[in-house]
Amino acid sequence: DVKVTQSSRYLVKRTGEKVFLECVQDMDHENMFWYRQDPGLGLRLIYFSYDVKMKEKGDIPEGYSVSREKKERFSLILESASTNQTSMYLCASSLFPETLQETQYFGPGTRLLVL
Template identity: 95%
Template sequence: DVKVTQSSRYLVKRTGEKVFLECVQDMDHENMFWYRQDPGLGLRLIYFSYDVKMKEKGDIPEGYSVSREKKERFSLILESASTNQTSMYLCASRPFSGGQQETQYFGPGTRLLVL
């Protein structure tokens, strides 16, 4: 079974802090994704990566950056946390080989509260 893990289930941070959210997958997937989930808005793509050191902006990249130094690990960084970044953050991975047919595999999520 594919396993996607996220470093924290719950985080509480203060406005202005730098926040790191870590995601690790164990299936050698090329593609990894960060989403935020807010009620009524579904999932919105922040960034994705299709290879080590490669990244592309998603729909809402402002205020976020990412790092992918190793294939299995994809980090989301909030440079200076703000209260409007309080949300549920979901990481996902997906193999390249299956093309459009492949599903994404999701981690359990990190619920971030910025005070």
């Protein structure tokens, strides 16, 4: 079974802090994704990566950056956390980018509160 793990289930940070959210997958997947989920807005794609050191902006990349130094690990970085980044953050992975004919596997999510 594919397993996607996220470093924290709950996180409380202060405005202006630098925040790291870590995601690890154990199935050698090429693609990894970061989404945020807010009530009424569904899931919105922040960034994704289709290979080590490769990244592409999603729909709402502003205020975020990512890092993929190893295939199994994809980090989301909030350079200077703001209260409007309070959200549920979901990491996902999938095997092939080109076809989208296959499953995305999601982690359990990190609920981030920025005070």
